Amino acid sequence: MxxxxxxxxxxxxxxxxxxxxxxxxxxxxxxxxxxxxxxxxxxxxxxxxxxxxxxxKLSGFNGHIQITNFDNNYSEITLEPVSKNQEFYPEFKSVENIDNVQVFATKAGIIRTETDFEGIIFKGVSEDYNWDFFKEYLVQGELPNFSEDVSTDVLISQEISNRLQINLGDSFNVFFVKEDPSKAPWLRVVKAVGIYNTGFQDFDENFVIADIRHIQKMNRWSVQEVGGFEVLISNFDEIELKSSEVYTETGSTLNAQSVIEKYPAIxxxxxxxxxxxxxxxxxxxxxxxxxxxxxxxxxxxxxxxxxxxxxxxxxxxxxxxxxxxxxxxxxxxxxxxxxxxxxxxxxxxxxxxxxxxxxxxxxxxxxxxxxxxxxxxxxxxxxxxxxxxxxxxxxxxxxxxxxxxxxxxxx
Incomplete structure (x- = not known):
């Protein structure tokens, strides 16, 4: 005892x-x-x-890894297109633990209402987009559906809704400057079918999620050309390893950048x-x-x-x-x-x-x-x-x- x-x-x-x-x-x-x-x-x-x-939240707006052209463009706006005809799209078979590969393109625009205007980033996505992130932060309405014809439905933030007095179901004008500034800007009339609020103000006050085909038409790209690819991985702790593997498995003209490399200060x-x-x-x-x-x-x-x-x-x-x-x-x-x-x-x-x-x-x-x-x-x-x-x-x-x-x- x-x-x-x-x-x-x-x-x-x-x-x-x-x-x-x-x-x-x-x-x-x-x-x-x-x-x-x-x-x-x-x-x-x-x-x-x-x-x-x-x-x-950073990964929700940018993906875990972004594949874009190898150039000196450090802005949020995609300038040169990338062909969708890649070995890793629509499924990245050569790298394990990849959940999704989705196309995207971004273009700077200006929302103009009767009383105000605001500069925004018009982010185009396609039917392959994973909406899980925005489902969590959707406060009103529903998520857009881009699986059929070119859709005028967009997803805006609560920040943009409050500042420009755009309510759920409202249609509004978005202007895009052409390469030749002497010509009239592009005009797109879109409808707010959903409102999100992530609390990440740097993104909420800028991003409008729309159909990528609008950007393809304005940039005169073919349906096989996109701004880049967002890669979603299963485990964030492996992001540096997966970023290196993705970089190795992409072509010499493409660059793979993890969200950590894109926002190192944060x-x-x-x-x-x-x-x-x-x-x-x-x-x-x-x-x-x-x-x-x-x-x-x-x-x-x-x-x-x-x-x-x-x-x-x-x-x-x-x-x-x-x-x-x-x-x-x-x-x-x-x-x-x-x-x-x-x-x-x-x-x-x-x-x-x-x-x-x-x-x-x-x-x-x-x-x-x-x-x-x-x-x-x-x-x-x-x-x-x-x-x-x-x-x-x-x-x-x-x-x-x-x-x-x-x-x-x-x-």
Whole structure:
């Protein structure tokens, strides 16, 4: 029988233990662990959640990897066409874990209403387009259908709708400048069949999603010519590897660029979140460990007489240290239990209500996103428990300094 665990249980269950001098210190230690695990869970869930949402939105507007002509065009507007007759289209068979290959083309335009005007990027897509991203952020109407004849249906953002007073079902004019500025611009009358709101203001205030055949006609391209291809992959963590493989498998006149390469500043910024998460975890574990060290030392000093009796009965220092480490482990587990309960409750409330909001101009999202994965929660709990117990091994050595003769005093 593990008598060390038996003694630890008796200490924990004793009424004197609950009303002793060490009781408030123990409660403070448990609260510190609970708060620490809550803060760590929130830091990880919101940090990873924000990273994923920003990656998702950048990829939703650009695809994970873009294949375009190899030229010096760094703008959002496609200038030279690419032939659709490629080995990798419509299915990229030579590279694994590719979900979809879709064509696109973009053209600068101006929306003109009776009272106002606004410059926009007219993004043309085809029937092969994956609408999953816009389905999530569709706030009104429906998604356009480009599978039949040239469609005048377009998808606009809530930002454009509010600024230009274009409501669902309204038709409006979009003008496109011709290569010869002396000629009258192209005019397209389109209809807003859907309104989206991603909260990514840099894109929302610019992009109108339309039928690619409008751009093909205005640019005098054939139906086999497009602005480029967007490649969607299964796992974003493999994007650098897949970008390299896609680049290798495309022709010498084509360039494959990942969304990370296209927006390096944004990805460098969100990668800094990892450093913040590691720092918060280190600080919280250190605070919890220091509180547990204090509680353990108080428990040992409060039980010096019991330690002396156990030594007089032949118990070794290692066995007695185990008794108090078991006791400390129980306190840590209590703190972890309440911390997990509170942390999960807070995160679930935020996940399903979005009660805490953010400035989309700064963070590219309207509310704090939450990423929940029980793997990281389990690892966080195990790591906290192990690190706290390791930190308690050294202070528990004070038990070996207690003299049984001096400590056994009966009054």
């Amino acid at each position: 593990n008598y060390e665990l038996f003694i630890a249980k008796r200490i924990i269950a004793a009424k004197q233990h609950k009303s002793s001098i060490s009781s408030p210190i123990i409660k403070i230690a448990i609260i510190a662990i609970s708060l620490g695990i809550v803060i760590m869970m929130i830091a990880i869930a919101t940090g990873i959640g924000l990273q994923q949402k920003i990656r998702e 990805f460098e910024w969100i990668n800094l979140f990892d450093n913040n998460i590691y720092l918060i975890i280190a600080i919280m574990v250190l605070v919890a460990g220091i509180n547990m060290i204090t509680a353990l030392l108080v428990l040992i000093l409060e039980r010096t007489q019991m330690i002396g009796i156990l030594k007089a009965m032949g118990a070794s220092n290692v066995s007695i240290r185990k008794v108090f480490l078991y006791n400390a482990g129980y306190l840590i587990i209590r703190g972890l239990f309440w911390g997990n309960l509170i942390g999960l409750l807070v995160l679930l409330i935020q996940k399903y209500t979005g009660i805490i909001t953010l400035d989309p101009e700064t963070y590219y999202v309207t509310n704090v996103p939450v990423y929940l994965n029980f793997n990281y929660i389990i690892l966080l709990n195990i790591g906290t428990l192990v690190l706290c117990l390791v930190m308690l091994i050294l202070p528990s050595i004070v038990i070996s300094k207690i003299n049984p003769v001096k400590s056994i005093k009966f009054e």
